Amino acid sequence: MNARIERDNVVTQALGQIGNCGVFLLQILAAIPRSLRYGRETVRQLWFVGAMSLTIIMTCGLFVGMVLELQLYHVLSMFGSTSMSGTVVAIATYRELGPVVTALLFAGRAGTAITAEIGLMRATDQISAMELMAVDPLAYVAAPRFLAGLVAMPLLCCVFCALAVFGGHLVGVSWLGIDNGTFWSNMTATVDVWQDIVSGVIWKSLAFGAVVALIAVYQGYTAPPTSEGVAYATTRTVVASSIAILALDFVLTAFLM
Amino acid sequence: MNAAASPDDTLIRIRGLTTVLNGKKVFDALDMDIPRGRVTAIMGPSGTGKTTLLKHITGQMHGDAGQILVDGRNVPDLSREALYALREKIGYLFQNSALLTDFDVFENVAFPLRQHTKLPEVLIRNLVLTKLQAVGLRGAAQLMPSELSGGMARRVALARAIVFDPMLILYDEPFVGLDPIALNQVLKLIRTLNETLGITSVLVAHELEAIKQVADHIFLIANGKVVAQGDPRTIADDGSPWTRQFFGGDADGPVPFQYPAGDYAEALGFPRSGA
Numbered sequence: 001m002n003a004r005i006e007r008d009n010v011v012t013q014a015l016g017q018i019g020n021c022g023v024f025l026l027q028i029l030a031a032i033p034r035s036l037r038y039g040r041e042t043v044r045q046l047w048f049v050g051a052m053s054l055t056i057i058m059t060c061g062l063f064v065g066m067v068l069e070l071q072l073y074h075v076l077s078m079f080g081s082t083s084m085s086g087t088v089v090a091i092a093t094y095r096e097l098g099p100v101v102t103a104l105l106f107a108g109r110a111g112t113a114i115t116a117e118i119g120l121m122r123a124t125d126q127i128s129a130m131e132l133m134a135v136d137p138l139a140y141v142a143a144p145r146f147l148a149g150l151v152a153m154p155l156l157c158c159v160f161c162a163l164a165v166f167g168g169h170l171v172g173v174s175w176l177g178i179d180n181g182t183f184w185s186n187m188t189a190t191v192d193v194w195q196d197i198v199s200g201v202i203w204k205s206l207a208f209g210a211v212v213a214l215i216a217v218y219q220g221y222t223a224p225p226t227s228e229g230v231a232y233a234t235t236r237t238v239v240a241s242s243i244a245i246l247a248l249d250f251v252l253t254a255f256l257m
Numbered sequence: 258m259n260a261a262a263s264p265d266d267t268l269i270r271i272r273g274l275t276t277v278l279n280g281k282k283v284f285d286a287l288d289m290d291i292p293r294g295r296v297t298a299i300m301g302p303s304g305t306g307k308t309t310l311l312k313h314i315t316g317q318m319h320g321d322a323g324q325i326l327v328d329g330r331n332v333p334d335l336s337r338e339a340l341y342a343l344r345e346k347i348g349y350l351f352q353n354s355a356l357l358t359d360f361d362v363f364e365n366v367a368f369p370l371r372q373h374t375k376l377p378e379v380l381i382r383n384l385v386l387t388k389l390q391a392v393g394l395r396g397a398a399q400l401m402p403s404e405l406s407g408g409m410a411r412r413v414a415l416a417r418a419i420v421f422d423p424m425l426i427l428y429d430e431p432f433v434g435l436d437p438i439a440l441n442q443v444l445k446l447i448r449t450l451n452e453t454l455g456i457t458s459v460l461v462a463h464e465l466e467a468i469k470q471v472a473d474h475i476f477l478i479a480n481g482k483v484v485a486q487g488d489p490r491t492i493a494d495d496g497s498p499w500t501r502q503f504f505g506g507d508a509d510g511p512v513p514f515q516y517p518a519g520d521y522a523e524a525l526g527f528p529r530s531g532a
Contacts, residue, residue: 044366087520108336120358121358124353124355125351125353125355126355126356126357126358128317128355129349129351129355129356130357131317131344132315132317132344132347132349133344133368133369133372133417134342134344134345134369134372134373135340135369135372136341169392
């Protein structure tokens, strides 16, 4: 009986969080026109969540492409189709690995930083100070970070995909001896711009960027103003973002395929 | 020094403010008139809602009943735009300074000017340096908040609070952590702002000696109501049990020192007498 009540409470709390997050999204969207006057702050956040994430995104993209090519080469060699390995690397990256892995890394690198920063701003009364200086924190703090996440994710995803294909080329052509012309011609003949790049890279990464940025800003904004509260909020950002990315990926794939 | 202001001289008029937080009645039909152009101190035991009262005045919190009229406008009824317009005329000094940690001292003080005006950079620079000079920290303009002591941060926050020459400044515990020199300078500054610019000042503080030097009027609040008010130099002599206990620092009196708890002997595991 107690276990059931506890389970019901967890479900109720989770649904409440999702509902509150939805209301918060509407508040941010309403604050975006007011935040346009803080363009410099949005650019600063874009640098912080985008440019500062480049190292980890580039490194991971390179290694994901290299590992994928290595695995595929050995599997496809059984069927005499190693020349197609580069194509499979590209399609897998554009459609799934690029947006999903970039979003997971983005949540870990930029999402946690956003949550911790806003949570500490609240704990040290900086958010209250802005309100009392007649500066809307939704427009000055929340909306620029949300917009920065929305813009940065597709760009980071493109970089990730480019490095993954480069990594695949490095292993497949330079190391395993696949013909360079075959590698590129098979890829360009098979990859569809709309199906693979626009639907996969652009739409998915836009959706993931919005979800991760929303969760990160919401968790920071609603974090209890204590060190423990900020720590829990940061953890919740990673957990909630990861679950949301994977669940949303399934839904988007089902609709976009 | 003033005792009671006429209605026209009242900047903040609170009527019947009732607030219940977590089941506890913080304000119980509180009435208060804060005169324009004077320095008013709000004192009271810890946890009586002094900071909460400042939050009501600035519209950060709303009570369950009652009116808070600031310059003739009822704060709980104001729209977001009207509330922000009112806040532009109010300076607020936080207990913990609340400086923006991404900006240096200069940019912290310049922040309200940059957000609400299109003044040329030269004028912003001069205004900021003037305010920093007033709090004795012009030389610290390039320091980051993390490089400041608690007292210095408080003075920077004060410079930021006065950068717009507001009609009202709310000070939440302004004297905590200040060394005697800084304390004296802050006291002088509060008095000077009040006398030269006609700014109304409301202080929440516990330091009676400092309050005596700067305030025109004191409200003592406890149990959700104003239990005493008057001139700082004579309020302690009014003979009420509230003022006697608070200004005398007695543990016994109408304000319990002990948080409500069960039997002490029982908690320590001693047998009850007569059992």
